[in-house]
Amino acid sequence: MNPVDLWNRAYLKKNAVPSFNFSGADVALTIARTVKRLGYYCLISTSERELNFQTPSLVVSIAKALQESGYPVFLNLDHGKSSEIIRRAIDLGFDCIHFDGSDLSLEENITRTKEIVEICRPRGISVEGEVGKIGGSSTLQDESGKTSELTKPEEAIRFAKETQVDILACSFGSAHGLSKEPEILDISILEEIRKHVDVPFVLHGGSGLPQTEIKKAISAGVVKINFNTELRMAWTEGIKEYLNQNSQDIVPVNILTHADLKVEKVVEEKVRMCINSE
Ligand code: 13P
DSSP states (O other), X not given: OOHHHHHHHHHHHTOOEEEEEOSSHHHHHHHHHHHHHTTOOEEEEEOHHHHHHHOHHHHHHHHHHHHHTTOOEEEEEEEEOSHHHHHHHHHHTOSEEEXXXXXXXXXXXXXXXXXXXXXXXXXXXXXXXXXXXXXXEEEEOSSGGGGOBOOOHHHHHHHHHHHOOSEEEEOSSOOEEEOSSOOOOOHHHHHHHHTTOOOOEEEOOOTTOOHHHHHHHHHXXXXXXXXXXXXXXXXXXXXXXXXHHOTTOOOHHHHHHHHHHHHHHHHHHHHHHHSOOO
């Protein structure tokens, strides 16, 4: 399947495609096995940091090996900001690119995003643009939402029309990371944008959002939902738990197997949240 077709398919079926970040091959394989077992598909994603840690060529090799072995995964660059990393990801054959120009002026964001769309479209690579600031980071946060700047619908409408991005990340109430305060989505922002332009949306900061909010987002046209923090937590807790119970064990396969089982549970829960249950 072409990655761009993913969005139409999800939109028509009132589903969303989950995107899961990974920092190592064991987690990528766990994600791939879980979505395959559930008969679904997903994006496996790396931020610039997760990509550079593993090295871009290794990340691509992991994704290609999974795809060639029949796992339904697409490789996504998450929050790519620098031109170098975007160029590298395109050349290496990423399926989807998220260009995060949210630190730029709207004008500059439009110009840079348009250039990326022009390069990616003929190659069948999906481009995600971003308008508004989605705060926080994929860690345990105290008040992550406070650094967000909600998307102004008029800016998003102009951005989507001029750039022709495949999907659009908006800031509408979620933030990266897990905070104690509940996150409430402001769906009216998406509804206003959709009155003027037919662009599918991306929900960042999926960790911690309850099923009710996810469902509201999907009904408003969200086709991709990003999850990272809860996978990180599960993996780390798995490592700690295993070593607490088996302090003499130094065999990575034993330790990682335990951590990956915890990740599998989170992936399964999030996939089920993204599939329309009606
Ligand atoms: P969480 O870390 O809140 O799950 O968000 C992940 C994300 O949006 C990556 O872009």
